[in-house]
C-alpha cells in the first residue's frame with residue numbers, strides 16, 4: 092500500500108493576498124470552488140464501495156483516501172468562504188455551487204456504484220496528471236504563502252492516493268471501456284464547473300490596482316506556459332490507454348520532499364504506514 096497519511100493542517104489565508112490573486116489565479120480558485128461538492132460525493136461513493144469490498148488492503152487504502160479527501164474539502168471551503176466574502180460581486184457564485192451540489196446528490200441517489208466509481212477514477216486520474224505537471228513545471232522551491240501551500244499540500248496528497256479509486260474499481264468491476272467512457276464524461280462534467288467558476292471569478296473581480304507579488308506572477312507564468320499545457324495534455328491522454336495503471340507512474344523528484352515537509356508541518360498525522 093502507498094503511504095497515505097491523513098494530515099491535519101492549519102492554514103491562515105490572507106484576504107489581501109487573495110484579492111491580489113483574483114486576476115492571475117481564477118483557474119485554481121475555480122477548482123477550489125468545486126471541491127466542497129466533488130469531494131464529499133467521492134467520499135459517499137467510497138463509503139458505499141466499502142460495503143462490497145473483500146480485500147483488506149484495498150479497504151485500508153480506501154479508508155485513508157476518505158480521510159485525506161475529508162481534510163481537503165474542509166480546507167478549501169475556508170478559502171472559498173473568504174473568496175465569496177471578499178467582494179460583493181461574488182455573492183451570486185452560490186448559484187453555481189447549488190447546481191453542482193444538486194448534480195452530485197442526484198448521482199449518489201440515482202446512479203450505480205459502478206458509474207460513481209468510474210467517475211471518481213476519471214477525476215483522480217486527471218488530478219494526478221495535473222498534480223504531477225504542476226510540481227514539474229511550476230516548481231516548489233522558495234517561500235509559499237498559505238494559499239499556495241493549500242494547493243501544493245492538496246496536490247501532494249492527490250499523488251499519494253493516486254491508486255485508490257483505480258484499485259477499488261478493478262477489485263469490484265474490472266474492465267476498461269466503461270471506466271474509460273464514464274471517466275471521460277466525469278472529466279467533462281467536472282471541468283465544465285471549474286471553467287464556470289473560474290469565468291465567474293474573472294468576470295466579476297473587483298476593479299483594483301492591487302498588483303500580484305513577483306513570486307505569484309512567476310508561478311502563474313509557468314503554469315500557463317505552452318510547454319506546461321502540452322505536457323498536461325500528454326499526461327492526461329496517457330491515462331486513457333488500456334495499460335494505464337497509476338501504480339506505474341513516474342513521479343516528479345519533489346513529491347517525496349513535499350510529503351515529508353507537509354507531514355512535519357501538520358498539526359497531527361493519522362494512519363501513516
Ligand SMILES: [Fe+2]
Nearest residue numbers: 130160163249
Ligand atoms: Fe482531494
Ligand SMILES: [Fe+2]
Nearest residue numbers: 160215249252
Ligand atoms: Fe483525490
